[in-house]
Amino acid sequence: MAAAAVSRTAAPAEVTDAAAIRVSGLKRRFGRVRALDGVDLEIRRGELFGIVGPDGAGKTTLVQSLCAILDPTEGTVSVQGLDSVRDAARITASIGYMSQAYSLYEDLTVAENMHHFAALRGVRGPVLEERMARLLRFSGLGPFLDRRTGNLSGGMQKKLALCTSLVHEPDLLVLDEPTLGVDPLSRRELWRMLAAFRSANKTVVVATSYMDEAERCDRVAFVAGGRILACDRPGTFGADLEEAFKRMQPRPASARVAPLPQRAGSAEPVVEVRGLVKRFGAFTAVDDVSFSFAPGEVFGLLGPNGSGKSTMIRMLCGILPPSAGEARIAGVDVARSPQAVRGRIGYMSQMFSLYVDLTVGENIDFFGGAYGLPRAVLRERKAWVLEMAGLDGREEVLTGKLSGALRQRLALGCAVLHQPDVLFLDEPTSGIDPASREAFWRLIGAIAASGTGVVVTTHYLREAEGCARVAFVHRGRLIALDTPARLRANYGGGSLEEAFVRAMEAVA
Amino acid sequence: MRRLGALVRKEFLQLLRDRLLVGLIFYIYTADVLLCTYALSFDVRNLTLAVYDLDRTAVSRTLVERFIATEYFGRLVPVGSPQAVDRALDSGAADLALVVPPDFGRDIGAGRPAEVQLLLSGVNSNTANIARGYSVAILDGFAHDRLRAAAQARGIALDLPEIRPLARVWYNPALQFRFFMVISMIVVAALLVGVISTAASFVREKETGTVEQLVVTPLRRWEIMVAKSLPPLALGMVALMPGLAIAAWFGVPLAGSLSLFFVASAAALVTCLGAGILIATFAHNLQQALLIAFFVLFPTMFLSGTIVPVESMPGALQALSAASPIRYYLEIALGTLLKGVGWSVLWRELAVLAAMGAGLAALSLLRLRHRLVT
Amino acid sequence: MILAALVRKELIEIRRDRVTLATAVVLPLLLLFIFGYGITLDVKDVRFAVLDRDRSQASARLVDAFTASGYFERVRDLAAQADVDRVLDHGAATLVLVVPPDFSDRLAAGRTADVQLLVDGTFSATALIVLNYARTIVNRHSMALAGAAARAQGLTVPPHVEVAARVWYNAPMRSVNYIVPGLFAVLLMAFPPLLTALAIVREKERGTIEQVFVSPVSPAVFILGKILPYAGIAFVEMLVVLAVGTFWFDIPFRGSLPLLLAASLVYVFVTVGIGVFVSTLLRTQVAAVFLSLVVTMMPSFLFSGFLFPIATMPYVLQLYTYAFPARYFNDISRDLYLKGVGIEYLWWNAALLAAYGAVIVLVATWRFRKKVA
DSSP states (O other), X not given: OHHHHHHHHOOGGGOOOSEEEEEEEEEEEETTEEEEEEEEEEEETTOEEEEEXXXXXXXXXXXXXXXXXXXXXXXXXXXXTEETTTTHHHHHHHOEEEOSSOOSOTTSBHHHHHHHXXXXXXXXXXXXXXXXXXXXXXXXXXXXXXXXXXXXXXXXXXXXXXXXXXXXXXXXXXXXXXXXXXXXXXXXXXXXXXXXXXXXXXXXXXXXXXXXHHHHSSEEEEEETTEEEEEEOGGGGOSOHHHHHXXXXXXXXXXXXXXXXXXOOOOSOSXXXXXXXXXXXXXXXXXXXXXXXXXXXXXXXXXXXXSSHHHHHHHHTTSSOOSEEEEEETTEETTTOHHHHHTTEEEEOSSOOSOTTSBHHHHHHHHHHHTTOOHHHHXXXXXXXXXXXXXXXXXXXXXXXXXXXXXXXXXXXXXXXXXXXEEEEESTTTTOOHHHHHHHHHHHHHHHHTTOEEEEEOSOHHHHTTSSEEEEEETTEXXXXXXXHHHHHHTTSSOHHXXXXXXXXXXX | OHHHHHHHHHHHHHHHHOHHHHHHHHHHHTHHHHHHHHHOOOOOOXXXXXXXXXXXXHHHHXXXXXXXXXXXXXXXXXXOSHHHHHHHHHTTSOSEEEEEOXXXXXXXXXXXXXXXXXXXXXXXXXXXXXXXXXXXXXXXXXXXXXXXXXXXXXXXXXXXXEEEEEEEEESOTTOOHHHHHHHHHHHHHHHHHHHHHHHHHHHHHHHHXXXXXXXXXXXXXXXXXXXXXXXXXXXXXXXXXXXXXXXXXXXXXXXXXXXXXXXXXXXXXXXXXXXXXXXXXXXXSHHHHHHHHHHHHHHHHHHTTSSSOGGGSOHHHHHHHTTOHHHHHHHHHIIIXXXXXXXXXXXXXXXXXXXXXXHHHXXXXXXXXXXXXX | OHHHHHHHHHHHHHHHOHHHHHHHHHHHXXXXXXXXXXXXXXXXXXXXXXXXXSOSHHHHHHHXXXXXXXXXXXXXXXXXXXXXXXXHHHTSOSEEEEEOTTHXXXXXXXXXXXXXXXXXXXXXHHHHHHHHHHHHHHHHHHHHHHXXXXXXXXXXXXXXXXXXXXXXXXXXXXXXXXXXXXXXXXXXXXXXXXXXXXXXXXXXXXXXXXXXXXXXXXXXXXXXXXXXXXXXXXXXXXXXXXXXXXXXXXXXXXXXXXHHHHHHHXXXXXXXXXXXXXXXXXXXXXXXXXXXXXXXXXHHHXXXXXXXXGGGSOHHHHHHHTTSTHHHHHHHHHIIIIIOOOXXXXXXXXXXXXXXXXXXXXXXXXXXXXXXX
16 A cells, blocks of 8 residues: 555655565466466565566566566556556666567677667667676676577577666566576576676566576575465475475376386387488588487487577488488488388477367377378377376367367377487477376376387486486587486585586586 | 378368468459459440530531530540640540531531541550540541432432441450459469469468378378378369359350360369469468469460450460460350360360469379478 | 657668668659569550452452551561461461452452451450550551442432540550559558568567667657658658659559659658558568568559559459559549549548558557567
């Protein structure tokens, strides 16, 4: 109430309220869907506040409400003493916001994007010069000023987006999953930038699906089903935040893994790569890569954004022809007989790979048909996929209406319908909450146990511990290849993530 | 066969669920055809004639009445000064003006040559041309009657020779522009539907990333192409029916070989589908594909005789239009639906159309081999 | 300051996006040339065939009258009635002249002889012109014969009426003089609104618009930041068409150039304003392309009076044409170009145009909210 009174009378500078943000009784509906169902929240000035929760919990809706770009259906949001409906223009004029969607103009260069957003905020002259110099130094974007933003790697784009949100040094910064799809190295740099910004006693609100990020926050709110289930300092949740939240969350439907038919065992390597090279013009994306692995092995490819992991996988799948070297799947040369290879592999690309305008059942039928499965076999496999993905009885639902986690599991099911010799998964768990990620990895384990070789890339290094062997990729080269345990030992004995960062820093 | 069947089924489901595209296809074949046929024509009727009669005799009035008696001139505006004639034409209040000189009646009566002035607004050269034709015919008729009357008055035998032109207009006796318009719109619809729907379906897979998933399956490129072409082809053929019904309703005889028309429609659609696929291989997203499609659609549409006849164009453009499949489709459609002819007359056009369709399909398949993903 | 930044950003994006640039610059020029050369109803060199069953001097003279007129080109001499069907069915000739067997006998006897003019009516507009030409030729020929006969029978000066026909504004009756001044209205309505709508909807699709929401940029400034660059491009487009029309196609410009430029400035704001308005209704670029096709491109081409005269449309559809501002500008530019009239004839259309523009931009600004939903 006090906040409302202030907003009617005074400029924000005179506000003495200790809270940067007050949310009371906030509800938001989209048609029939209740995205937020009664949220009360107070974020103090100078606080680093985390918002975590499963897929579809309402995190983005909450964040957009805080930024005054989404009106509440019920309840109020007050930001620095200003009401988010009446004084929306004054709120939006002062805060900084980094949306989850890509928020830069990709046809503009790095410098042009910076200047554009600075001009929108009225930052210019020597102040701009000084701030830009500092931001560029921190982000390491200095050498890329004239590069088109669309040509930057995912990690660099996020760093630039953060820079553009910081250029007017807002008192309040709101970030929606800023590190989604970003490699561990860039993630560290993003947080270093945030830390530097915070030292000036600013308020930061960040939604994230990384628990190590949540642990850095002063306080964390756990959101599920449009409500805040818990809100406190991270330490109060116990030693392992990830485990704590997994317990709090309703378990994802049917995490059970149906038994898979065992494949005929063979000790022969299922994937053999020798001297593989891919050049795009003058740029070498994959540089003399060799490895091989056996059926039933889960093989992890870890590397920064733009290091060539996806290019490798796309060559192994026969989507891209290699510039040199060879790749064999189950003894068949991919470049020479791509058609023969296609029936033996399964692939889940980085982008969502199902048809959103088809129903669950139609997607399964289509991929089964595309792989030429006989009808009887398809019927049996379809039942298995539905059970495995927890979609029993939801065959008629349009795929676009499923949550991200369910879609990923359905996509996985469609990729293994034909029981491939090798399964390629390119960042399959990106943007999915920890509990669903864990369930997903159990599925990967079961698929591997049935004798299928699995290649997987991920930026969640914690889950890469589940791989039999892991390769670190840097600028198109394999710089290390071993079991996770030995990699940890070789690079200083910490977690796999620490090992990875050290390995990368060692070659940089 | 099993693979192809699954793919075709999927494409049908996706097309039928895309309300925007299905709506657009039927809009183009029905509402658009109806609206344009109703509204648009080059007919010249109801012209407004300004009359500046300086003679004001019975003779001059007879002449003016002859103008009004025709269906071409709807309104007559008497004006009283040369300035008023200017104003009437400048403001567009009149399309043409007739100026009858002071001694007109006397000259005619005396058997002397007389002259009237006809001022036409040439802004629309087509209208002006036709209006001039009408006026000259009316004045000729008037003169002819006067000649007879004069001969009669002087007791000369009436055995003057005369040639009477008996005009018969084939295929379209009432000279209704609608007949042409409705057929032309059906032809243009095939062009729009064919190019847009396949381009959309290919580029959407690129945009959503499902194309990579498609590529790693054992499906072959030609299977993908066939499967993606079948649903728009089927929908386009179905959408022809309301189009034909509208044509029949406007009175187009549809007397020729309908079998030829349907075969030609399928061939034309296939050609345009091929063009759509080709466009899709050059575009990264749908918006780009549609803009590129405009570069193909507009010139093809205007150069194929769908708006004005190819014969009226300069030689170079006529030669260029020979490369447009739509030109042949239009000739077949006009032949079968309006003229009432069939295979024996139009087989050459069909052969050219089919050859173009095969060529475009082959070309797009070739590009798809390398360019499906990127 | 903010406005300048928005405009600058927009111009950089336009410059880097080749497809947009081509649509803005190349496509209008391409259409200008296609329309300028290709869209013409001028009738000349009409292919005509003769079935002369008389084969006399008299019939030969009539046929000569056709070829001498300069409009007709004799392509075929037919031998039998069946041939008539064939040449028309194949489209080998547009006009067939059939002279009956007793043609010369009847004329010599001072009687009436009928000749048949068979016209392919498929494209009625040109068929009508062909028919008029042919009738006039036959009538003139007939009059000449009658006059000669009358003189022979003692009528000293046969009365006749001369027609002094003068075509104003477009004396040579060139289609291109009619087409090109009308193209301003069409081209400016076809592409600038589409590109403007795409520019805004693209920001929605890519999510960059959320950054605009969370910034001090007001809706009016944001919209102005979109209108200015695209209006600028459209205006340049207009100048190019004007230059090409005047110098390349050699179309006389009779009116006041400042008046035309002023009117086109207003028109350009209207077209771009429509683009902005359309974008407030939509979320995807594809929908923007389709909607523009249906509400700006096709109507401006078909219902502006550019090619098809409005006066011959059914009354309800004549009212419908008022919904599309291309019609107002079409009148203005043709009147200025060909008639050279002044503001006293044009103010009404200009006022309607200005009002249209003001309303559409206001409504668009009012509809534009800085909210994601």
